[in-house]
Each structure stands twice: as structure tokens, then as C-alpha cells.
Amino acid sequence: MRAARGSFQIGSFRGIPIRVHFSLLIVLPVLAFLFGGAFRRAAEVAEVPSERLSGSPALWGLAVAVGLFASVFVHELAHTVYALRRGGTVRSITLMMVGGVSELTEAPPRPRDEALMAAVGPLTSILLAVLLGGATWLLQEAGSFNLRFALFYMASLNLFLGVFNLLPAFPMDGGRIVRASLTGRLGAVRATQVASVMGRAFAVLFGVWAVLSLNPFLAIIAVFIFMGAQGEAQQVRMKATLERVPVADLMTPRRVGVGAAASLEETLWELRRERLLLLPVTEGDRPVGQVALEVVRSVPDAERMTRTAREVMQRAVVVRLDEDGWVALRRMAEEEVPQLIVVEPDGTLAGTLDVNDVQRGMTLYQAREERRGQRAPRWRQERPA
Numbered sequence: 001m002r003a004a005r006g007s008f009q010i011g012s013f014r015g016i017p018i019r020v021h022f023s024l025l026i027v028l029p030v031l032a033f034l035f036g037g038a039f040r041r042a043a044e045v046a047e048v049p050s051e052r053l054s055g056s057p058a059l060w061g062l063a064v065a066v067g068l069f070a071s072v073f074v075h076e077l078a079h080t081v082y083a084l085r086r087g088g089t090v091r092s093i094t095l096m097m098v099g100g101v102s103e104l105t106e107a108p109p110r111p112r113d114e115a116l117m118a119a120v121g122p123l124t125s126i127l128l129a130v131l132l133g134g135a136t137w138l139l140q141e142a143g144s145f146n147l148r149f150a151l152f153y154m155a156s157l158n159l160f161l162g163v164f165n166l167l168p169a170f171p172m173d174g175g176r177i178v179r180a181s182l183t184g185r186l187g188a189v190r191a192t193q194v195a196s197v198m199g200r201a202f203a204v205l206f207g208v209w210a211v212l213s214l215n216p217f218l219a220i221i222a223v224f225i226f227m228g229a230q231g232e233a234q235q236v237r238m239k240a241t242l243e244r245v246p247v248a249d250l251m252t253p254r255r256v257g258v259g260a261a262a263s264l265e266e267t268l269w270e271l272r273r274e275r276l277l278l279l280p281v282t283e284g285d286r287p288v289g290q291v292a293l294e295v296v297r298s299v300p301d302a303e304r305m306t307r308t309a310r311e312v313m314q315r316a317v318v319v320r321l322d323e324d325g326w327v328a329l330r331r332m333a334e335e336e337v338p339q340l341i342v343v344e345p346d347g348t349l350a351g352t353l354d355v356n357d358v359q360r361g362m363t364l365y366q367a368r369e370e371r372r373g374q375r376a377p378r379w380r381q382e383r384p385a
């Protein structure tokens with residue numbers, strides 16, 4: 001549900017779309033420019049005489065930027081391969097400025113697997129840094145200055161990626177390891193809350209540091225971490241709540257939809273009367289699709305009397321009354337539909353469910369829980385859920 005915004009696809013790996021986040025696109029040219037400018041000093045650090053390097057500083061800058069891109073890619077691929085081997089399903093890989101997001105449709109169920117999945121990225125980066133560093137050292141005597149310089153910088157980038165991602169700043173990898181290690185004792189919700197507070201504290205630190213050092217990269221990273229920590233804590237809380245609420249308690253009940261044989265004129269009248277954008281289409285009392293106001297409106301007036309709801313309906317994504325709210329919300333996101341059709345276990349229409357239904361239902365449920373909490377004896381409130 002996250003990370004897909006602000007990014008576009010560049011390819012795929014075993015059918016998983018690989019996306020690039022705009023933050024990486026902004027950073028690459030800036031990095032190329034900055035590195036080109038600091039070229040002489042960079043050469044000094046690598047103990048390579050800059051006058052003996054061929055190629056312009058700008059070209060080297062570009063090469064380093066592409067190197068960062070490749071390093072982030074390898075880092076992210078390590079997370080993904082591990083998740084796939086653990087039987088997880090990865091929805092997409094998004095490459096961001098520092099690291100990335102491997103979006104899982106289902107997080108590893110065991111905390112140990114989550115910790116290992118988080119650790120495998122930074123460890124791969126550090127291993128790469130060691131290998132590249134070793135190669136730099138081996139080439140000390142022989143080898144061209146150009147190659148040594150390039151290897152040295154790739155080693156540094158990977159070391160930075162590995163160490164930075166290990167900081168316990170949730171939702172970065174280190175923070176995920178912390179969360180996984182707390183989940184056994186505190187439960188998923190409390191563990192995420194603790195990790196999220198740590199993440200936001202780190203974000204504030206990075207923010208202050210960014211201002212003091214006038215570093216725009218660090219400022220962007222700080223914002224990402226802050227928002228990510230907050231967003232994930234919210235999502236985990238929502239999941240914990242919704243898993244306990246059946247769809248029956250959230251939906252808008254509805255026994256009758258637009259008949260599949262109804263004319264579009266009748267359908268339009270029905271949509272307007274109900275003040276709805278979408279209505280289920282039924283045959284007997286079973287849903288067969290749903291019809292959208294804008295689609296009906298786009299049909300010329302003259303044709304509305306002769307054409308039927310069946311001709312313009314879209315497929316219905318169905319959820320059962322007794323499934324839980326989290327399953328429903330995930331299905332909505334995965335199928336990218338604004339509304340689910342709710343059915344009885346025997347397949348007859350029972351209602352509809354959209355994001356507003358879920359939000360309203362959750363607010364009611366939480367208010368009820370709070371009232372119950374106030375009445376309960378103290379020892380009861382403090383028992384973990």
C-alpha cells in the first residue's frame with residue numbers, strides 16, 4: 001500500500017516490478033555534480049594522484065552516481081531473494097535514495113525471519129565493501145589508477161549503505177531488526193510503537209544535523225524516516241484492530257442491487273437516488289458485477305433506454321461477510337478497486353464495503369474498546385493483547 005507513489009517501473013526481476021523512486025532521480029545528478037566538484041579531494045582520500053586519472057571530473061561524478069544506483073539495487077535484491085526463499089511474496093521493489101523498499105504482500109510471519117530479512121541487505125552491502133576493498137588493496141602495486149579509484153569508491157559507497165541502514169532508525173533495516181527482537185515480548189503493536197519512537201528520534205537528530213551541516217540529503221532522509229516510522233506504526237495498529245473486526249460490522253448493508261437486465265436509464269436513476277458512485281449489479285440475489293455512475297453517464301442519452309447494466313458493468317471483487325476487515329482492506333488495495341461487494345457465505349449479496357466504511361467502523365470499534373478499557377480492572381488493562 002505504500003512506496004508505489006512517486007515512482008516508476010524500470011524493469012522486473014522474476015516477475016516482480018522494479019521501480020525507481022523520484023528521490024533517487026533527484027539525488028543521482030546532484031551527487032554526480034557534487035562528486036565532480038570534490039574530485040581532487042576524493043582522489044586524495046583514495047591516495048590516488050588526481051592528475052594521473054583519466055576522464056573528466058564530471059564523468060567520474062556520473063560513474064559514482066551510477067555506482068550508488070547499482071549498490072542500492074544489489075542491497076535490495078538481497079532482501080528480495082531472502083524473502084522469496086522464505087516463501088514470502090514480494091509485490092514490488094522500489095529503489096530509493098538510501099536503500100529501498102521491498103514491498104511484501106505478506107510480511108514474514110516469524111519475527112526471526114523478519115530480522116534476518118532486514119539484516120541480509122546491510123550484510124550484503126558490507127560484504128561487497130570488504131570484497132571491493134580487498135580488490136583495491138590487491139591492486140595497490142599493479143593495476144591502473146583509474147581502476148583503483150573506482151573500486152575504492154564503490155567499496156566506500158557500499159560500506160556507507162551497509163552501516164547507515166543498520167542504524168536502529170525504524171523503518172530502516174536496523175530498526176526492523178530491533179522491532180523483530182521486541183515482538184516476542186511486547187507483541188507486534190507495542191514493538192512497532194517502540195521502534196517507531198526510536199525511528200522518529202533518529203529522524204529529528206538527522207534533521208538537526210542536516211541543518212547544522214547544511215546537508216540537503218540528510219534533511220530528505222530525516223523526513224523519509226520520520227514519515228515512514230509514523231506511517232508503519234499506524235498501519236500495524238490498524239491491522240491489529242481490523243483483524244478483530246468482521247466485515248459484517250464494517251459494511252454498508254444492501255440486499256438489492258441494480259438488476260443486470262435493467263436499462264441504463266433505470267440504473268442512472270437508481271445511482272442518483274442513492275447518491276452513490278458505484279452500485280452492485282445482481283442477477284437473482286447474487287452479485288455479478290458493479291456499475292459506476294461515470295460510466296453510465298458517458299453513454300449517450302439516446303442509448304440509455306436500450307442498453308443494460310450488464311453491458312457496462314465492471315467485475316466485482318468480493319469479500320465474505322465473515323472475513324476480517326484487514327483481509328478486506330488488503331484485497332481492496334491489491335485489486336485496486338474502490339469498493340468491495342460483500343456476500344453471505346452462500347454467495348448472496350449482503351452489502352458493500354469501501355474505505356469510508358472501514359474508517360467509520362474502526363473509529364466506532366476503538367471508541368468501544370476504550371470504554372471497555374475504562375471499566376475493566378487495572379491489572380486487566382496492562383496485560384498485553
Ligand SMILES: [Zn+2]
Pocket residue numbers: 075076079099100118121122165173
Ligand atoms: Zn535494506
